[in-house]
Amino acid sequence: MFLEQLSGNLVQGVVLGSVYGMATMGLSLIFGVLKVVNVGHGAFVMVGAFVALFFFNTLGLNPIFAIPAAFAVGIALGLTFYYAAIRKLLHAPELATLLATFSAGVLLEETIKMIFGSEFRGYNWDVGNIDLVFTALPMSKILAALGSVLIAVLLYVWFKRTRAGSAMRSVVEDSQGARVCGINVDGVYAMSFALGIGLTVASGVLLTMFIPVGINPYMGGGYTLKAFVIAVLGGLSSPYGAFFGGLVFGLIENTSYTVFALIPGVEPFALTRFLSFLILLIILLIRPTGIIKAK
Amino acid sequence: MSLLRLENVTKQFGGLVAVDKVSLEIAKGEFVGIVGPNGSGKTTLFNVINGVFYPEEGRVFFDETDITRMPPYKRAPLGIARTFQIPRPFASATVRENVAVGAMFGSRGKSVNVEQSLEIADRVIERIGLTGHGRKNAGMLTPVEKKFMEIARALAMQPRLLLMDEAMAGMHPGEIDNMVKFLVEVAKQEKIAIVAMVEHIMRAVVNMAEKVIVLDHGEKIVDAPTRQALSDPRVVDVYLGKGAEEENADSSSA
Amino acid sequence: MKNRLRPYYPLLPVFAAYLVLFLVGRNVTGMWQLAATLVFYCALGQAFNIFLGMTGYVDFGYVAFLGIGTYGMATAITGLAGYPQLGLGIVAIGFILAIVMATLLSMAVGAVALRLRGAYFAIATIGVNEGFRYLIEGANLWNGSSGMIFTAQLNEILGRDLSSRIMTFWADVMVLFIAAAAAVVTLLYMKSKIGYALTALREDEDAAKVMGINVTKYKIIAFITSASFAGTVGAASWALKTPYVFPPEVFEIHYTIEAIIIVMLGGAGTMLGPVVGALIYGISKYYLSIFLPGFQLFIFALVIIFIIVMFPEGVVGVIKGKTRNTAIAPYIM
Numbered sequence: 075m076f077l078e079q080l081s082g083n084l085v086q087g088v089v090l091g092s093v094y095g096m097a098t099m100g101l102s103l104i105f106g107v108l109k110v111v112n113v114g115h116g117a118f119v120m121v122g123a124f125v126a127l128f129f130f131n132t133l134g135l136n137p138i139f140a141i142p143a144a145f146a147v148g149i150a151l152g153l154t155f156y157y158a159a160i161r162k163l164l165h166a167p168e169l170a171t172l173l174a175t176f177s178a179g180v181l182l183e184e185t186i187k188m189i190f191g192s193e194f195r196g197y198n199w200d201v202g203n204i205d206l207v208f209t210a211l212p213m214s215k216i217l218a219a220l221g222s223v224l225i226a227v228l229l230y231v232w233f234k235r236t237r238a239g240s241a242m243r244s245v246v247e248d249s250q251g252a253r254v255c256g257i258n259v260d261g262v263y264a265m266s267f268a269l270g271i272g273l274t275v276a277s278g279v280l281l282t283m284f285i286p287v288g289i290n291p292y293m294g295g296g297y298t299l300k301a302f303v304i305a306v307l308g309g310l311s312s313p314y315g316a317f318f319g320g321l322v323f324g325l326i327e328n329t330s331y332t333v334f335a336l337i338p339g340v341e342p343f344a345l346t347r348f349l350s351f352l353i354l355l356i357i358l359l360i361r362p363t364g365i366i367k368a369k
Numbered sequence: 370m371s372l373l374r375l376e377n378v379t380k381q382f383g384g385l386v387a388v389d390k391v392s393l394e395i396a397k398g399e400f401v402g403i404v405g406p407n408g409s410g411k412t413t414l415f416n417v418i419n420g421v422f423y424p425e426e427g428r429v430f431f432d433e434t435d436i437t438r439m440p441p442y443k444r445a446p447l448g449i450a451r452t453f454q455i456p457r458p459f460a461s462a463t464v465r466e467n468v469a470v471g472a473m474f475g476s477r478g479k480s481v482n483v484e485q486s487l488e489i490a491d492r493v494i495e496r497i498g499l500t501g502h503g504r505k506n507a508g509m510l511t512p513v514e515k516k517f518m519e520i521a522r523a524l525a526m527q528p529r530l531l532l533m534d535e536a537m538a539g540m541h542p543g544e545i546d547n548m549v550k551f552l553v554e555v556a557k558q559e560k561i562a563i564v565a566m567v568e569h570i571m572r573a574v575v576n577m578a579e580k581v582i583v584l585d586h587g588e589k590i591v592d593a594p595t596r597q598a599l600s601d602p603r604v605v606d607v608y609l610g611k612g613a614e615e616e617n618a619d620s621s622s623a
Numbered sequence: 624m625k626n627r628l629r630p631y632y633p634l635l636p637v638f639a640a641y642l643v644l645f646l647v648g649r650n651v652t653g654m655w656q657l658a659a660t661l662v663f664y665c666a667l668g669q670a671f672n673i674f675l676g677m678t679g680y681v682d683f684g685y686v687a688f689l690g691i692g693t694y695g696m697a698t699a700i701t702g703l704a705g706y707p708q709l710g711l712g713i714v715a716i717g718f719i720l721a722i723v724m725a726t727l728l729s730m731a732v733g734a735v736a737l738r739l740r741g742a743y744f745a746i747a748t749i750g751v752n753e754g755f756r757y758l759i760e761g762a763n764l765w766n767g768s769s770g771m772i773f774t775a776q777l778n779e780i781l782g783r784d785l786s787s788r789i790m791t792f793w794a795d796v797m798v799l800f801i802a803a804a805a806a807v808v809t810l811l812y813m814k815s816k817i818g819y820a821l822t823a824l825r826e827d828e829d830a831a832k833v834m835g836i837n838v839t840k841y842k843i844i845a846f847i848t849s850a851s852f853a854g855t856v857g858a859a860s861w862a863l864k865t866p867y868v869f870p871p872e873v874f875e876i877h878y879t880i881e882a883i884i885i886v887m888l889g890g891a892g893t894m895l896g897p898v899v900g901a902l903i904y905g906i907s908k909y910y911l912s913i914f915l916p917g918f919q920l921f922i923f924a925l926v927i928i929f930i931i932v933m934f935p936e937g938v939v940g941v942i943k944g945k946t947r948n949t950a951i952a953p954y955i956m
Contacts, residue, residue: 105742109742111742111745111746113683113745113749158928158932159928159931159932162932163931163932166931166935167679168679168681168741168742168745169675169679169680169681169891170931170935172681172742172745173681173883173887173927173931174927174928174931174932176683176880176883177924177925177927177928177931178924178928180880180920180921180923180924181921181924181925181928183920184918184920184921184924185921187917188917188918188921295753295876296753298749299749299750299753302746302749302750303750306746310743334761339763340761340762340763341760341761341763341767341768342761343761344756344757344758344760344761344768345757345758345761345762346761347753347754347757347761348754348757348758348761348762350750351750351751351753351754351757352754354746354747354750355735355736355747358735358736358739358743358746358747359735359738419833420832420833421829421832421833440832440837441832441833442832442833442834442835442836442837442838443835443837444835445833445834445835446835451833453830457827457829457830458826458827459822459823459826459827459830459831460826461822461825461826461892462819462822462823462826466819466822469819470819470820470822470823470831470834470836471834471835473816473819473820474816474819474820474834474835474836475834475835476835482816483814483815483816483819486819522834526834526835
């Protein structure tokens with residue numbers, strides 16, 4: 075019985091983990107290129123969730139269509155925020171970008187609250203279940219995972235095969251050198267920031283396909299923390315490290331919930347969240363450059 | 370007995386060997402010039418000596434004590450001071466406070482309180498010729514003034530070894546001469562060993578230095594009394610024929 | 624002859640502001656609550672400034688220290704309710720417990736996080752308040768998610784009259800004293816080696832190390848001091864003023880945001896900054912909540928981005944720059 079549940083959890087963990095991984099790639103991309111930690115990460119995820127909600131509930135459209143729309147919203151938000159604030163803060167002390175991204179998150183939360191209100195919402199997209207041997211998974215979750223993997227692959231191809239992608243890689247390697255070689259470093263920064271935010275907002279749609287309830291303006295906080303754990307697992311500055319970090323984290327989260335549920339007198343949900351915080355501290359302590367080596 | 374001794378020190382970054390099996394000795398009160406082109410491993414060598422990096426191999430001795438893995442803040446009170454290639458003042462503090470920090474935390478063997486440090490700072494500032502700038506924010510100084518301030522900050526520590534990273538870069542020949550003269554005088558009076566690191570073989574430094582060490586691609590290729598070092602064919606090779614005769618025009622281009 | 628008191632002049636405007644707050648609160652009808660809120664913000668800002676302002680490190684989990692201080696006081700009151708003869712001694716024990724617990728937590732967090740630089744530090748702290756909240760809820764410490772209500776115990780220990788006086792008046796006065804004490808400590812730090820070390824490491828940590836500064840030690844000093852003040856603020860302003868504690872309320876990141884806004888608005892690392900920041904923030908929040916309810920956070924988020932981009936040195940930082948070499952310069956720090 076327990077083993078069956080555990081293996082079910084493993085499958086769920088992998089599916090959830092790929093969505094988590096995708097949801098963290100934007101954070102790692104922005105840190106990798108600009109050395110800016112987007113502390114408002116969760117709020118951008120939340121915006122994506124509301125895009126999905128708007129598509130499904132208001133427009134009556136399949137949430138899959140919301141993915142490119144959310145990506146576009148993210149690009150627009152990213153460019154606006156980059157040129158309004160981040161660009162001027164790149165050489166300021168770290169404190170400045172930390173507080174600016176944090177405030178941007180608050181700004182988004184409050185804006186969404188004004189438009190949609192602060193109650194919990196959700197949508198119900200029923201596209202059937204897939205029956206695996208030990209567990210049944212809703213098709214929507216499988217689609218979310220597949221979508222995440224697809225986006226990760228697309229990003230990989232884009233990095234390797236396009237001029238913009240290779241310019242971005244060379245800025246990560248050596249921004250001074252890239253400048254000397256005639257690469258428009260400022261343009262690369264703007265593009266990376268916009269792309270990072272675009273990926274993050276798009277991931278909000280995928281997350282709602284996985285968990286289509288509990289959508290509210292303040293849902294992002296928990297995701298910010300998770301994203302940091304995942305990003306740090308993957309070394310903080312590599313989007314692919316982040317993707318694999320997400321897989322690992324999804325597994326840990328699902329398994330630990332099952333294990334904690336066996337201990338009497340504790341709340342497994344809360345302890346699982348405490349555990350993720352603990353993992354973050356432990357990784358930062360022993361190996362801040364990341365556990366998973368990914369190129 | 371040497372003041373500083375490096376034994377087979379190697380420091381790598383990833384696959385890149387920045388400092389390759391370097392051994393050297395600096396005697397008490399000695400003025401040594403370390404010469405090497407950009408990327409030859411000079412700054413890394415300094416960082417190993419003052420503890421910003423620990424080497425992968427080899428050992429560092431100061432006053433016959435092994436300091437290979439001693440954190441930098443413990444080395445300063447032993448008497449190791451340095452300046453930076455690009456000056457790093459504590460920009461929001463005044464010049465006086467900057468220099469006082471050196472005296473307060475870096476003073477050798479004794480505890481110096483805030484008031485004493487400020488007094489020391491005033492003395493050093495006057496001595497180095499920054500009088501009148503003491504209450505300015507360090508961030509507001511000109512680049513050359515910042516270099517002077519860094520030297521003042523280092524001297525306030527009353528060091529026994531002063532590591533100077535391109536301290537003369539960006540100065541006029543006249544300023545360099547003054548600076549070198551000043552340093553030699555201070556060094557003689559207070560028995561400070563000075564290791565000046567320069568990218569080019571500069572007359573001013575070379576004239577004063579008792580010994581010249583030449584680095585190339587992380588390796589020490591020459592370590593000899595100045596006159597002998599300058600006539601070494603390997604030195605000429607490193608500089609592609611740019612010998613000691615025509616150094617002066619280059620000195621400001623670093 | 625140098626004036627020996629001159630170094631203490633910067634305390635004058637701070638104390639003057641506290642006195643005015645107290646007098647206005649006492650004498651103008653209906654103003655005590657607003658004055659008390661402003662005093663709370665002053666104390667919060669003054670305490671947070673010792674870390675954020677002096678080191679330049681951002682601790683997103685700062686509210687956890689207020690939360691743990693609240694639990695410290697709650698533990699003393701509920702645990703010692705059987706000994707009413709101790710009377711106000713229990714409140715004193717509560718404060719000591721709040722300081723000890725906040726110090727222990729800050730040592731635990733600091734041992735890990737303060738080894739990390741800049742962004743990594745901020746990341747490590749962003750989950751501290753949430754993490755601690757989930758530990759309390761998950762492991763059912765201190766009643767877990769049901770929280771603790773101890774009004775009855777407070778009444779029992781101190782008598783109904785005194786305990787209600789504490790809730791409505793004395794708790795706020797205690798916060799005022801905490802704010803004043805934090806200001807004094809800030810000044811003493813600034814004038815001592817600690818202040819010089821912190822300035823150096825805030826400006827350039829590597830250069831500071833090379834100058835002989837044990838940066839970790841000084842960061843820990845600032846962190847623990849700041850945290851223990853936060854603990855007493857929690858104990859007085861949350862546990863004594865409103866004798867109950869629920870994990871989601873006392874670990875709410877919102878308070879960290881407010882502390883950051885106050886410090887940045889007034890001028891990080893300045894002595895008077897937290898007071899100015901607290902007054903501007905508190906008063907505008909109060910009137911915004913009347914005239915534009917629900918928009919405060921939106922406006923403050925915009926304001927903070929604006930400050931960071933345009934005036935990163937804050938109000939007092941700007942004034943300090945403008946009044947250099949004038950007669951009022953000794954009072955502005």
